[in-house]
Amino acid sequence: MTILNKTKKATVYQIWTAFLQGLQLGLPKYGTMEDMDNLIDECHKRCMKLILDLVINHTSSEHQWFKESRSSKDSRKRDRHIWQPPKCDEAGNTMPPNNWSLHFSESAWEWDEGSQEYYLHFLAKTQPDLNLENEATKQAIYKTALTFWFEKGAEGFRIDTADMYSKQPTFENAPIVFPCREIQPADQYSSNGPRIHEFHKDMFSQVTSKYDVMTDKLKYVSAKEGEMNMMEDKFGFIGYDLVDFKKAVLNMCYFIKGTDAWSTIFIGNHDQPRSISRFGDESSEWLFKHGKLLATMITTLTGTLFLYHLDICTINYLAKYKEGKTGEELKVLKRNINLLARDNSRNPVQWNASKNGGFSTGKPWMRVNDSYKYINAASQALSVRKELKDALIHGELDILSIENMEVLSYVKTGFEFIVYVVLNFTNKKVGFNKLVDGYLDLVLTNQAKLITETLSPWEARVYTVSN
Structure with a gap:
């Protein structure tokens, strides 16, 4: 339980699905x-x-x-997942029911040889969508995925x-966006379907509203709507300038x-690269200082703070791909992988400076970032956010x-x-302009030697203001 003592300052401890599925499937x-019961008890003690x-x-x-659903077209559990009969081309070859593509690539439909449907x-393809149009499916989800864990103490x-529970019910073809491709983007059919708010209200009324718990924009999270208690907004990597970044922060908070x-x-x-690789300077000269700047920003914004997997501990991606003789093309490929590949954010948590960052005494599935000896959870603090929570939270x-x-x-x-x-x-010195009235008292900075009238590269300062 040493790890819980180190993470206590964050106030929230989140457990991911693979672990929970492993418990219920007996893996x-x-x-x-x-283990889970012990974790819940120890969290509550703290x-x-x-x-x-x-x-x-x-x-x-x-x-x-899914095994029951795919066992036969006549299975009583068939409708727990979404099935459609095939179409055929002029030559009689089997084709998917429509032209939808999935979020990652290729068709959103997978042929099942046993039951002869998609x-x-x-x-x-290893993640078949559930059919929430089926009432028995919804009730089974409520019982095993929500009520079970609420009763356990979550x-x-x-x-x-959360926006994908309601699908377009007629399975019509998506509009042609890429004429050279048989499959087309289908986001408008996979998300925010006609019954999405109905499903969330039903989940809230039947399960979530009975417990004192935290659970697409305002319509999802307003208390009067009775759906969710809060919602995460996010930055997707599309490149940015600071003005756009400021507007995104405003939107997130406003x-x-x-x-x-x-x-x-x-x-x-877990679906994005490390924030320091997306929003900052990865050069060794400024890497850690920029990470502390991002930490300062995220811990001074309004709302419930989620720190993903030490994301603000100045951990960047693992540069483990070797460049070949083709030079520039592989350099571009490596850069794209480092920016967009999801595994970059899934390396083991660096709890301390011991072997494997204290994550495991065994051999991790992915090696620990080389920075674990001097960047770990033990070195992080959220004391300023707690002390000034009236303003910061x-x-x-x-x-x-x-x-x-x-x-x-x-x-x-x-x-x-x-x-x-x-x-x-920026990675250069800029002038410090005092834009507020009153006396400033410095409470947090990432700069060892402060020059009042100048901000050094990637410098962060937090002041309290008084008259």
Whole structure:
């Protein structure tokens, strides 16, 4: 339980789906139910909240539900997943029911030889989509995936693929976007379908509303709508300049303004590369300092803070791909992999400076980042966020000089504290301009030697403001 003591300051501990599935399927290599019970008890002893990953859009193709569903067209459990008969071309060859492509590539349909039909999978073919149009499926999900863990003592869920539960019911072809391809993007049919809010309200009324827990925009998270208690917004990597970045931060913090909803704050997750690789300077000279700047930013924004897998501990991607003789093309490929590949954010957690970063005494499936000896959870602190929570967690955000392409400055105003944050998002020195009235008291910085009138490269400062 040493790890819980180190993570206690974060107040939230999240468990991912593979572990939970392993428990329910009886796969001890992922842990046992006794392990889980012990974890829940130890979290509660430390007044920590436990959030689990809720993935109910799909199952594994190895799950007993899917095995029963695919066993026969006449199976009583057939409709737990989404099946469609094939189409045939002029030569009589079997074809998918429509031209939908999945999120990663290729057709969203997979042929099942045994039952002679296609099943739908908007993600990997090993993740067949569940059919939430089927009432028995919904009730089975409520019982095994929600009520079971609430009764065990979980405080809430991070809801994965929350916009994908309702599919387009007629399975019509997607519009032609790429004329040279047989399959076409089908996002409008996989997400935000006609019954999506109905499904979330039903889940809330039948299960979530009965427990004191945390559970697409405001319509999902407003208390009066009775669906979810909060929703994560995110930055997708599309390249950015600082002005766009500021607008994204404003949108993330402001879409709940004037409502009874609540937001969450994060800059990384298991489907994205490390934030320091997306938003900063990966050169060894500024790597750690820029990571601390991102840490300063994310811990001073309004909402419930989710820190993914030490994402702000200045961990970047693992540069483990060797370049070949073709030079530039492989260099571009390597860069794209480092930016977009999801495995870059899935290397073992660096808990401490011991072997394998304290993650395991065995051999990890992926090697630990070389930085584990000097970058680990033991070195991180969220004390300032807790001490000034009136302003930092609950305060109102006001971004200053939004058109400035070098410095992100903002004020957080609470009932008790006013906080002024200044972040230099460049690898060069820039002038420090005091944009607020009052006396400034420095409470946090990533700069060893402070020069009052100048911000050094990637410098971050947090001040309290008083009259």
